[in-house]
Structures are given as structure tokens and as C-alpha cells.
Amino acid sequence: MTNLEVRDPRLSEIVGSDVTFEKLTGGCLFTEGPLWHPRGRFLLWSDMPGDHLRRWSATDGVTTFRKPCAKSNGLTWDRRGHLLACEHSTSQVTVTLADGSTQPIATHWNGKQLNSPNDIVCAADGSIYFSDPPYGRAEFFGVPRPQELGFQGVFRAGTDPRSPTLLVDDFDRPNGLCFSLDGRRLFVNDTARQHIRVFDVKTDGTLAGGRVWAETKGEGKGAPDGMKLDSQSNVYCCGPGGIHVFSPEAVDLGVIRVPEHTANMAFGDDDLRSLYITASTSVYRIRVRVPGLPAL
Numbered sequence: 340m341t342n343l344e345v346r347d348p349r350l351s352e353i354v355g356s357d358v359t360f361e362k363l364t365g366g367c368l369f370t371e372g373p374l375w376h377p378r379g380r381f382l383l384w385s386d387m388p389g390d391h392l393r394r395w396s397a398t399d400g401v402t403t404f405r406k407p408c409a410k411s412n413g414l415t416w417d418r419r420g421h422l423l424a425c426e427h428s429t430s431q432v433t434v435t436l437a438d439g440s441t442q443p444i445a446t447h448w449n450g451k452q453l454n455s456p457n458d459i460v461c462a463a464d465g466s467i468y469f470s471d472p473p474y475g476r477a478e479f480f481g482v483p484r485p486q487e488l489g490f491q492g493v494f495r496a497g498t499d500p501r502s503p504t505l506l507v508d509d510f511d512r513p514n515g516l517c518f519s520l521d522g523r524r525l526f527v528n529d530t531a532r533q534h535i536r537v538f539d540v541k542t543d544g545t546l547a548g549g550r551v552w553a554e555t556k557g558e559g560k561g562a563p564d565g566m567k568l569d570s571q572s573n574v575y576c577c578g579p580g581g582i583h584v585f586s587p588e589a590v591d592l593g594v595i596r597v598p599e600h601t602a603n604m605a606f607g608d609d610d611l612r613s614l615y616i617t618a619s620t621s622v623y624r625i626r627v628r629v630p631g632l633p634a635l
Contacts, residue, residue: 341357342357342358342359342360342595342596343355343356343357343358343593343594343595343596344557344580344593344594344596345592345593346591346592346593346594347586347590347591347592347593349586349590349592350584350592350593352628352629353569353571353573353584353592353627353628353629354584354593354595354627354628354629355626355627355628358595358625358626358627359625359626360597360598360623360624360625361623361624361625362621362622362623363382363395363401363615363621363622363623363624364393364395364401364621364622365620365621365622366620366621367386367389367391367619367620367621367622368386368387368388368389368479368620369386369387369388369389369479369480369602369619369620370384370385370386370387370602370603370617370618370619370620370621370622371384371385371387371412371413371565371602371603371617372384372385372387372392372411372412372413372414372424372425372603372617373414373565373603373604373605373615373616373617373622374414374415374416374422374605374634375605375606375607375608375615375633375634376416376634376635377607377609377611377633377634377635379396380396380397380608380609381394381395381396381399382394382395382396382605382607382615382622383404383414383422384414384615384617384622385408385410385411385412385414387410387411387412387427387480387481388410388479388480390406390407390408390409390410390428391403391405391406391407391408392404392405392406392408392411392424395622407428408424408426409424409426409427409428409429409431409433410426410427410428410475410480410481410482411424411425411426411427412424412425412426412427412455412456412457412458412474412475413425413456413457413458413459413469413470413565413603414459415459415460415461415634416461416634416635417434417461417465417467417635418461418463418465418635420635421434421435421436421437422434422435423435423444423459423461423467424441424459425455425456425457425458425459425469426455426456426475427455427474427475427480427481427482428475428481428482429443429446430446430452430453430454430455430456430475430476431443431444431445431446431453431456431500432444432445432446432456432459432467432469432496443500444467444496444500445467445469445494445496445500445503446500446501447500447501447502448488448494448501448502448503448505450501451487451488452487452488453471453488453494453503454471454472454473454475454476454486454487454488454491455471455472455473455474455475455476455481456469456470456471456475457469457470457471457472457474457475457513457514458470458514458515458516458565458566458603459516460516460517460518460525462518462522462540462544463518463522464544466495466496466544467495467496468493468494468495468496468506468516468525469493469494469495469496469516470492470493470510470513470514470515470516470527471488471491471492471493471494471513472491472510472512472513472514472530473486473491474512490508490509490510491508491510491511491512491513492505492506492507492508492509492510492513493505493506493507493510493513493516493527493546494506495544495545504544504545506538506545506546507527507538507546507549509549510527510529510532511529511530511531511532512529512530512531512532513527513528513529514527514528514529514530514563514564514565514566515527515528515563515564515565515566515576515577515603516528516566517566517567517568517574518540518568519568519572520568520570520572520632522540523539523540524537524538524539524540525537525538525540525546526538526552526566526568526574528555528563528564528566528576529563530562530563530564531562533554533555533556533562533563533578534551534552534553534554534555534563535551535552535553535554535555535563535566535574535576535585535589536549536550536551536552537549537550537552552589553574553576553585553589553591554591555576555577555578555579555583555591556578556579556591557578557579557580557583557594558579558580559579559580559581559596560579560580560600561577561578561579561580561581561600561601562577562578562579563576563577563578564576564577564601564602564603565577565601565602565603565604565617567604567605567606567631567632568631568632569606569627569629569630569631569632570611570629570630570631570632571587571629572587573585573586573587573592573629574587575604575614577601577602577603577604578594579594580594580596581594581595581596581597581601582594582595582597582601582604582614582616595614595625597616597618597623598618598621598623599618599619599620599621600618600619601616601617601618601619602617602618602619603616603617604616604617605631605634606630606631606632606633607631610630611630611631611632611633612626612627612628612629612630612631613625613626613627614626614627614631
């Protein structure tokens with residue numbers, strides 16, 4: 340039985356004729372935020388409900404990176420190589436400094452606490468963009484508490500943690516983000532609406548447009564969540580049944596059928612042809628044909 344649902348023959352050129360899942364670890368509560376460090380050759384990811392940020396490498400296996408971790412979700416590197424984290428427990432985006440301490444870079448908007456920053460990307464010029472649904476204010480995934488903002492939006496961090504720039508406020512559940520190869524477009528998916536939108540990035544860093552670019556359709560558990568771009572502009576996005584692979588023209592080429600409900604993924608290893616997948620209680624690795632993009 341194949342682990343691929345092929346909807347277009349181009350899928351084999353990108354992913355392969357089939358994939359084999361290598362299980363790196365299991366026994367977690369809910370895995371999220373995978374992030375590969377190319378120079379250190381290690382993977383970070385969160386067991387979000389377990390409040391545990393873990394590290395995996397081929398030499399050391401699974402170790403603790405940070406515990407507690409404020410139930411962190413999305414992770415990325417800034418342009419200086421510092422770790423950026425979306426924290427569910429604190430409703431903050433933080434940066435980890437060289438001494439290991441964390442510093443908030445986004446906490447409030449118009450005097451109200453952010454919902455719960457979820458996923459995060461860093462533009463070529465160093466600008467930091469993040470989605471802000473309310474999942475971290477719910478039981479299990481975060482700390483139950485009332486929502487202060489009356490909307491779910493996408494922000495860009497600024498110089499004042501209490502004043503990020505609101506870019507879009509008409510999402511239901513904004514989640515995964517990724518830039519186009521040239522950085523001139525930003526893809527943002529909406530978990531509740533089961534689609535991916537695309538925005539033009541203006542010269543001042545704000546966004547314009549926002550049309551629906553693609554929809555995730557199919558059988559099985561899952562919805563738009565983590566999202567990544569590969570080196571040929573194909574978009575990988577969580578959806579029903581696993582990970583959907585879209586062509587640059589928004590054609591759903593098929594689905595990588597992951598053994599567990601999938602939340603996110605990250606390209607890694609020296610050739611960037613390994614896809615690390617956070618799926619419910621486990622972390623998996625598969626090999627694909629087209630390399631991904633480095634996170635820094």
C-alpha cells in the first residue's frame with residue numbers, strides 16, 4: 340500500500356513514487372514547531388501540551404532543549420541565528436539570546452494581549468511575521484483564559500513589543516505562513532476555512548490582496564496548519580489525510596498520507612531533502628526528491 344495519494348503525476352518528480360516513514364520519537368502529547376538547524380545539524384520541536392521543547396540529532400538522539408517552554412508552538416530563526424518562538428502560555432513571541440535567556444518581541448496590540456501567536460516566519464530583510472489565532476487559550480494546547488482581542492490576525496513585529504503592526508484581521512483561524520522564493524508574496528492558511536490565501540508584500544512590509552490561492556480537500560483527519568515552500572516553489576501544507584503538495588500554480592498534486600494527524604513539517608539534513616514531520620504523538624522523517632529551503 341502506497342503512502343502517497345497521487346492526484347497529478349508531477350507529484351512523483353517532487354516527492355518520489357512513494358515515501359517511507361522513519362519514526363524518530365513517540366510518546367508525546369502533541370508535537371509541533373519543527374525547525375532544523377543546518378550548521379548544528381539538529382532538529383527542535385515542541386511537545387506543546389507537555390510544555391517541553393526538545394532537540395534531536397543523529398549523534399545525541401532526543402534531549403531536552405527547554406522545559407518549561409511556555410507551551411511554545413511555531414519556531415524559526417531570525418537573520419542573526421537566534422531562535423524565535425510563539426508561546427501559547429504567555430501569548431508572546433520571544434527571541435532566545437546568546438546567553439539562553441528569552442526576551443519578548445511581541446506581546447500586545449492596542450493595549451490588549453495577543454491571542455496566542457502560532458506560527459512565524461522571518462523575511463529576507465529580517466522582518467518577523469506571525470499568525471495569531473486563539474488556540475493557546477484553550478485547554479490542552481495552552482492555558483484557558485478569555486480572549487482580549489476581538490479578531491484573529493497576522494502581524495509583523497516592530498521595535499516595541501506592545502505595538503506590532505496589524506497586517507490582516509479578517510481570518511477565522513490564521514495558522515501557517517511561508518514566503519515565496521522572491522519574498523514578494525506571503526502565503527497564509529486558515530485552518531477553519533480550509534484554504535490558503537496569498538498576499539503581496541509591499542515595499543513597506545505591509546500586505547495587500549489576500550485572495551484564496553488554494554483549498555485543501557480530501558478524506559481523513561487534518562486541516563491547514565504548518566506550511567513550507569520548497570526550492571522549486573511547491574507548497575507543502577497540512578490538510579485532510581496528511582500533507583498536501585501544491586504546484587506553484589496552486590494545483591493540489593497529491594497527499595503524503597502520514598500515519599498520524601499532522602500539525603507541521605520542516606526540511607532538513609545537509610541536502611534539505613529530508614522532511615521532518617510533527618504528527619500528534621510522534622516525529623517522523625521521510626525523504627523527498629526536490630530539496631526544501633534552509634531556515635537560516
